[in-house]
Amino acid sequence: MSLDSHKTPTMPHALEFKSSTFSVPVLVLSSVDLGIIEQQLQEKIKLAPEFFRNSPLVLDLQEINKQGLGINIEELTGIIRKAGLFPVGVRGGNVQQNKQALELLIPVYSVHKGGVTAENKKQKTITPAPVPEQKTDTDIGIGETTLITQPIRSGQRIYAAGDLIILAQVSAGAEIMAEGNIHVYNTLRGRALAGVRGNTEARIFCIDLQAELISIAGNYKVSEDLDDTVRNKPVQIYLQDQALIIKDIVQPH
Amino acid sequence: MARIIVVTSGKGGVGKTTTSAAIAMGLAKKGHKTAVIDFDVGLRNLDLIMGCERRVVYDFVNVINQEASLNQALIRDKNCNLLYILPASQTRDKEALSQEGVGRVLDELKKDFKYIVCDSPAGIEKGAHLAMYFADDAFVVTNPEVSSVRDSDRMLGILASKSRRAEQNEEPIKEYLLLTRYSPERVKLGEMLSVDDVQDILSLHLLGVIPESKSVLNSSNSGIPVILDEKSDAGQAYADIVARYLGENRPHRFIDDKKGFFSKLFGSK
Numbered sequence: 001m002s003l004d005s006h007k008t009p010t011m012p013h014a015l016e017f018k019s020s021t022f023s024v025p026v027l028v029l030s031s032v033d034l035g036i037i038e039q040q041l042q043e044k045i046k047l048a049p050e051f052f053r054n055s056p057l058v059l060d061l062q063e064i065n066k067q068g069l070g071i072n073i074e075e076l077t078g079i080i081r082k083a084g085l086f087p088v089g090v091r092g093g094n095v096q097q098n099k100q101a102l103e104l105l106i107p108v109y110s111v112h113k114g115g116v117t118a119e120n121k122k123q124k125t126i127t128p129a130p131v132p133e134q135k136t137d138t139d140i141g142i143g144e145t146t147l148i149t150q151p152i153r154s155g156q157r158i159y160a161a162g163d164l165i166i167l168a169q170v171s172a173g174a175e176i177m178a179e180g181n182i183h184v185y186n187t188l189r190g191r192a193l194a195g196v197r198g199n200t201e202a203r204i205f206c207i208d209l210q211a212e213l214i215s216i217a218g219n220y221k222v223s224e225d226l227d228d229t230v231r232n233k234p235v236q237i238y239l240q241d242q243a244l245i246i247k248d249i250v251q252p253h
Numbered sequence: 254m255a256r257i258i259v260v261t262s263g264k265g266g267v268g269k270t271t272t273s274a275a276i277a278m279g280l281a282k283k284g285h286k287t288a289v290i291d292f293d294v295g296l297r298n299l300d301l302i303m304g305c306e307r308r309v310v311y312d313f314v315n316v317i318n319q320e321a322s323l324n325q326a327l328i329r330d331k332n333c334n335l336l337y338i339l340p341a342s343q344t345r346d347k348e349a350l351s352q353e354g355v356g357r358v359l360d361e362l363k364k365d366f367k368y369i370v371c372d373s374p375a376g377i378e379k380g381a382h383l384a385m386y387f388a389d390d391a392f393v394v395t396n397p398e399v400s401s402v403r404d405s406d407r408m409l410g411i412l413a414s415k416s417r418r419a420e421q422n423e424e425p426i427k428e429y430l431l432l433t434r435y436s437p438e439r440v441k442l443g444e445m446l447s448v449d450d451v452q453d454i455l456s457l458h459l460l461g462v463i464p465e466s467k468s469v470l471n472s473s474n475s476g477i478p479v480i481l482d483e484k485s486d487a488g489q490a491y492a493d494i495v496a497r498y499l500g501e502n503r504p505h506r507f508i509d510d511k512k513g514f515f516s517k518l519f520g521s522k
Contacts, residue, residue: 150413150425151409151413151456152410153406153407153409153410153411153413154403154404154406154407154410155406155407155410155411156410156413156414168456169456171406171410171454172403172406172454173403173406173407174410189454
């Protein structure tokens with residue numbers, strides 16, 4: 001390789017390694033009955049066929065291995081492929097399962113041991129809308145900041161590839177999404193999803209929090225989970241150790 | 254230049270047709286030649302409210318399909334000779350309307366009329382879509398309760414994104430809020446959203462409040478737009494709305510609990 005590059009010194013870079021984070025759905029198995037797995041998988045997919053179509057999937061075998069149950073990876077991946085999903089990894093498998101996975105060209109991941117803090121107990125995770133396949137009212141170019149001055153009404157969807165700044169209110173039943181940060185300089189009543197492509201550094205800022213749902217990189221809270229202490233005032237929302245933190249923008253001295 | 258006004262709401266039963274009839278009559282009474290069109294194809298009501306149901310020969314769909322001329326289908330109002338009604342077809346459905354056909358009829362009306370009032374059907378489907386598509390102004394009729402407010406909000410989103418003006422990047426449709434069936438007593442008891450609550454959610458210019466009134470039902474039943482009942486509170490409220498829309502400055506009425514002379518005197522609730 002070094003020889004090759006030596007021979008052609010003027011050759012431009014053909015590749016570059018970069019680190020990037022993706023959110024991928026994880027299928028946690030608690031049964032080894034392939035028939036039941038197949039049936040329940042099909043039922044789940046039926047609920048949101050567009051969401052699952054050609055979606056990558058990581059298989060989590062921790063639970064069944066804890067119970068000492070064995071499973072045939074080859075047959076399992078066959079079922080998953082048949083359902084229109086692409087298995088792209090296995091985690092929590094034993095030596096034999098990992099070997100089997102690698103033979104099938106499926107990478108093996110280690111189990112992430114991130115502790116769950118008390119704070120995010122109420123919080124659930126969703127796999128972020130992978131790519132907005134549904135048509136949204138506004139689609140903006142990569143990395144740009146989108147500025148909106150009109151109210152976002154119930155039923156409207158806004159998608160910004162970069163940051164999203166909204167000067168008017170966001171009504172209940174509206175949905176605003178950004179790959180970057182979201183700023184709402186007015187009342188936020190609808191759903192706000194920042195970092196929808198997995199950017200865990202994204203934040204949401206709003207003047208008056210009354211949201212139906214807030215999410216950063218797939219970690220979300222619904223209205224019911226929001227305390228009265230954070231409602232109806234200016235707050236920022238960010239992610240810390242996979243927990244959504246909601247804080248007053250103006251900190252008391 | 255003619256202006257097209259859509260009277261819309263999303264939700265049904267909030268008073269769109271009553272409002273359409275009243276403001277069309279109000280505008281005509283002020284000396285502007287006005288046409289009012291019933292877009293609720295299949296559920297024709299406007300002709301009843303306007304009291305012209307016995308004179309319907311041709312309808313909106315006939316004109317769209319070029320089976321009748323506009324002049325043949327327009328019905329002149331018996332109370333005001335500057336007001337014309339274009340009734341909906343009762344035997345067809347909304348699919349009989351086409352964007353091209355509606356556009357053609359409105360263009361023809363614009364040559365001759367100052368105001369064209371489009372009475373939208375409920376919902377957000379084809380009929381409602383076509384009723385608002387060509388509009389210049391929108392009267393959003395809302396009842397002071399949460400589902401009506403939510404639906405109005407949805408409709409406002411559609412006005413802002415799916416209308417002709419939005420599609421062609423023109424100046425957006427001017428939106429006005431009409432709060433109907435308002436009862437200050439019930440607001441006081443906490444049974445109804447207040448004007449402020451509704452405006453807080455919708456953040457929209459309030460054109461007027463129509464109080465809950467027996468005169469509305471009486472007028473509908475007798476086929477006379479309520480605005481002609483000058484003694485009634487609802488009639489006066491609609492007259493105020495028309496005047497405000499035309500640029501007159503009139504203070505808002507019917508928002509506060511209006512106590513009678515005696516109850517004031519004796520301090521009763």
